[in-house]
Amino acid sequence: MRLTYPAEVKIIQVPCTGRVDIIHLLNAMEDGADGVYVAGCLEGECHYIEGNLKAKRKVKYVKKILEELGIESERVEMYNLSSAQGARFAEIANEMVDQIRQLGPTPIKNSNAA
Numbered sequence: 152m153r154l155t156y157p158a159e160v161k162i163i164q165v166p167c168t169g170r171v172d173i174i175h176l177l178n179a180m181e182d183g184a185d186g187v188y189v190a191g192c193l194e195g196e197c198h199y200i201e202g203n204l205k206a207k208r209k210v211k212y213v214k215k216i217l218e219e220l221g222i223e224s225e226r227v228e229m230y231n232l233s234s235a236q237g238a239r240f241a242e243i244a245n246e247m248v249d250q251i252r253q254l255g256p257t258p259i260k261n262s263n264a265a
Contacts, residue, residue, distance in 0.1 A: 154237050156244035168192070168229075169202025176213045176227055180259050186226040186251035190240060193231050203231060223254050 161184075165171060168191035179187045189210055191203035207229050214224035230243050 154241040156241045157248040159248055160244045167197065167199045167202035168206035169197070169199055169204075171206050171209065173209050173213055173216075176210070177216070180226065180257055185254070185257045186228075186247060188228040188230060188243070188247050190230050190232060190243065193233050196233070207231075222258055225250060226254060226257060 168189050171189055176187050176189075189206050191206050192198070194203060194207075197203045210227055210229040213227050217226060218224045228247060232239050232243070
């Protein structure tokens, strides 16, 4: 099965979502991403025991930082799915792109262009 998702989505693979750091999420936005989402293992099924739970806490923290900066926290999301849910991954990608389009360009990107 060939999955299709929007061309705007850039996939960066990591061994475990627990390796995604707060600075990675913030840097992605500072570098021009209007939104970022992390797709990790189902809760309770992480090969590295609790990597996806660590990622969830980091995403929650970044959402808090964005809110404090007056930026929509919906620009950063965390999803849990299994490797067998490719169709759901593509669906999430489309949903996230639609959500970001509704929010418009990130103010972070606009401030860097000046």
